[in-house]
Amino acid sequence: MTAVDALLLALGAVAVGSALLVVATRHLVRAGLYLVVCLGAVAGMYLVLAAELVAWVQVLIYVGAVVVLLLFAVMLTRAPIGASDDLDRPGWPATLIGGGTGLGLAALLIDAYRWTTVQVPEAGTAERLGAQVFGSWVLPFEVLSVLLLSALVGAIVLSRPDIGTTRPARSSTGDGDEVPGERGRSR
Amino acid sequence: MPLWLELVVRIGGVLAAFLVLPLLVGQAEHKVMAHMQGRLGPMYAGGFHGWAQLIADGVKFVQKEDVTPRAADRPVFRLAPAVALMPYLLALLVIPLGPNDLVGQPLDIGLFFVLAVVGVGVLAVLMSAWASANKYSLLGGLRGAAQLLGYELPLVLAAASVAMAAGTLSLSGIVEAWQPWWLLWQAPAMVIFFVAGLAEIRRPPFDMPVADSELVFGYLTEYTGLRFAFLLLAEYVGIVVIAALTTVLFLGGWQGPFADAQLGWLWTLLKVAAVSFVIIWLRVSFPRLREDQLQRLCWLVLVPAALAQLVLTTAVRLAL
Numbered sequence: 251m252t253a254v255d256a257l258l259l260a261l262g263a264v265a266v267g268s269a270l271l272v273v274a275t276r277h278l279v280r281a282g283l284y285l286v287v288c289l290g291a292v293a294g295m296y297l298v299l300a301a302e303l304v305a306w307v308q309v310l311i312y313v314g315a316v317v318v319l320l321l322f323a324v325m326l327t328r329a330p331i332g333a334s335d336d337l338d339r340p341g342w343p344a345t346l347i348g349g350g351t352g353l354g355l356a357a358l359l360i361d362a363y364r365w366t367t368v369q370v371p372e373a374g375t376a377e378r379l380g381a382q383v384f385g386s387w388v389l390p391f392e393v394l395s396v397l398l399l400s401a402l403v404g405a406i407v408l409s410r411p412d413i414g415t416t417r418p419a420r421s422s423t424g425d426g427d428e429v430p431g432e433r434g435r436s437r
Numbered sequence: 438m439p440l441w442l443e444l445v446v447r448i449g450g451v452l453a454a455f456l457v458l459p460l461l462v463g464q465a466e467h468k469v470m471a472h473m474q475g476r477l478g479p480m481y482a483g484g485f486h487g488w489a490q491l492i493a494d495g496v497k498f499v500q501k502e503d504v505t506p507r508a509a510d511r512p513v514f515r516l517a518p519a520v521a522l523m524p525y526l527l528a529l530l531v532i533p534l535g536p537n538d539l540v541g542q543p544l545d546i547g548l549f550f551v552l553a554v555v556g557v558g559v560l561a562v563l564m565s566a567w568a569s570a571n572k573y574s575l576l577g578g579l580r581g582a583a584q585l586l587g588y589e590l591p592l593v594l595a596a597a598s599v600a601m602a603a604g605t606l607s608l609s610g611i612v613e614a615w616q617p618w619w620l621l622w623q624a625p626a627m628v629i630f631f632v633a634g635l636a637e638i639r640r641p642p643f644d645m646p647v648a649d650s651e652l653v654f655g656y657l658t659e660y661t662g663l664r665f666a667f668l669l670l671a672e673y674v675g676i677v678v679i680a681a682l683t684t685v686l687f688l689g690g691w692q693g694p695f696a697d698a699q700l701g702w703l704w705t706l707l708k709v710a711a712v713s714f715v716i717i718w719l720r721v722s723f724p725r726l727r728e729d730q731l732q733r734l735c736w737l738v739l740v741p742a743a744l745a746q747l748v749l750t751t752a753v754r755l756a757l
Contacts, residue, residue: 279567283513286560303546306553314556315586321563322582331510331570376546376606 254370257298265291273344276333282321289313301374451529451541458709459673463491465710466717473721498666506659508570517568518660518667521561524554525674532681533609535691535701540609547608548600551682552593555637558671559585562646565668566656577655580728581639581646587735588636588643594743595630598750599623599686612690619687622753625746627687629739631712634683636735638675640716642723645731680712681705688712 268287275281289312296305372378383391407413438446467490471478483489505511528551530541544550559582566578600606602623603614620627636643647655657668684690688708691701726734 277510280510280513283560283564303549306546306549310549310553310556314553314559314589318559318563318582318586321560321567322579322586325563325567325575325579329567331508331568376549 254298258295261291261294261298264288265295273348276335278324278334279321279329279331282317282324285320286313286317289317300370300372303374303376303379447541451526454677455526455529455674458677459670460491462676462713462717463673464488465713466720467491469714469717470721473718495666498663501662503662503664504659506570509659510568510570513564514568514659515664517561517565518664518671520564521558521668521671522674524556524558524561525671525678527554528678529674529681531608532678532685533612533690534705536609536613536698538609539691539702543609544607546606548596548606548611548686551608551678552589552596555678556585556589558637558675561671562656565660569656569659571659573652573654574656574658577646577648577652577658580652581656584636584639584643584646584731584735587732588633588739591629591735591739591743592633592637594740594747595626595633596682596686598626598743598746601747601750601754608685608690612685612692615689615692617689619689623687623746623750625742626750627683629743629746630687631679631683631715633735633739634679635716635719636731638672638679640672640676641720642726643731644725645728648725676713676716677709680709680716683712684708 265288268284268291271284272281272288275284289308293305293308293313296302296308468478468486479487479490481487482493505514531544531547531550533540533543533547562578562581562585566574566581569575599611599619602619603611605611605614639646646652647657652658657665660668684705690708691697691705693700693704693707697704
């Protein structure tokens with residue numbers, strides 16, 4: 251076993267352990283923080299496998315933005331300090347589905363690869379990744395960008411119900427001013 | 438030089454910069470602010486013009502009691518200052534000081550690395566804010582997170598513009614490709630990057646998250662002693678990192694009037710000092726932006742301007 255193998259195993263253990271803590275902990279915000287550890291460990295695995303750019307994209311997007319948005323939303327609504335026992339649902343269906351999927355995937359992968367060793371491919375530099383994405387994968391890339399754009403537009407439309415509804419007629423006194431409370435009512 | 442020795446020297450150099458430069462910036466802030474406001478600033482500690490003031494402050498912070506509020510989430514509360522410091526330490530690792538690999542760790546995608554790790558800093562804000570179990574802290578933290586998430590966009594776009602101009606993501610490569618006329622070509626990107634960077638480190642006029650007149654001290658309210666000192670240190674390392682990045686990306690890094698190969702480190706340090714001075718200057722000159730003004734500036738001014746700069750950069754690159 252080489253140092254790379256050992257590192258990969260250790261990072262995998264950290265990722266799986268913290269992922270278990272994410273779903274097992276009763277502390278809402280701490281679950282989000284464990285998710286940070288989990289995603290960071292996955293980034294570390296990318297790094298060990300020489301996919302440098304993907305690793306830092308993972309840190310920038312998932313640790314720096316997605317989890318932060320998640321924590322932000324939790325803190326805006328309800329984020330008690332300490333365990334919140336009232337939030338827990340019966341765990342067994344989730345355990346069944348999650349455990350079953352995990353075991354099934356593990357069995358599939360182990361059966362597929364057995365003990366074949368795979369060479370680590372050449373380093374995933376920004377140059378190589380760019381050439382791939384804008385060469386052979388340019389169509390999926392563009393389709394994905396359209397998907398993201400439509401999601402953005404959809405989010406704006408959903409969060410603003412005043413779009414598309416006809417505005418109520420303005421009162422004659424308020425020249426250009428909004429009627430007090432109008433905004434609140436239309437939402 | 439054997440590998441381990443080189444490694445020790447490099448890491449030692451970065452650590453020294455990490456510990457010394459923020460202190461210099463802090464002392465400069467004391468004195469510059471004081472003189473701009475018609476005061477003298479610290480005059481006694483150490484004898485000569487109060488040069489040891491920050492060391493005395495450090496000793497004071499160490500002596501103070503380390504209080505964790507009873508209602509706080511202890512592990513998260515205690516971990517937050519370390520999370521606040523770590524990104525800036527990692528960022529300093531890849532910022533080049535001079536030519537010929539005078540850098541902690543040369544990295545092909547250095548620019549991307551810096552932006553990725555600096556983006557993690559927002560986690561520390563949320564952690565310290567929520568774990569304090571204090572509504573002022575939480576409000577400050579939410580303001581801070583909204584601000585950091587928003588301003589990361591123009592920051593990344595402005596950095597992308599200069600990376601496109603240089604055709605590389607390596608910080609050393611960008612400095613090598615830099616030419617004086619870029620000062621004009623990349624001027625909007627430089628202003629956007631600097632302003633967004635200022636907001637990223639929550640310096641005045643973007644210090645709404647710690648607005649002392651309404652939120653006591655935002656997410657720093659409950660911190661005392663050494664942990665508070667660490668969070669303050671993170672702010673000053675942040676100044677150094679943002680000043681160094683502005684220098685490397687937009688001001689030509691080690692390129693100076695003469696002897697770049699020998700005196701490159703001096704030019705870099707002088708430029709970093711000049712940009713840090715401007716950051717301090719802005720603190721004295723501008724009143725704090727209100728929360729809505731702050732978001733408006735980001736989304737309605739900086740982001741469109743950064744996109745326009747990207748178009749300009751592309752056009753000039755294609756024309757050349």
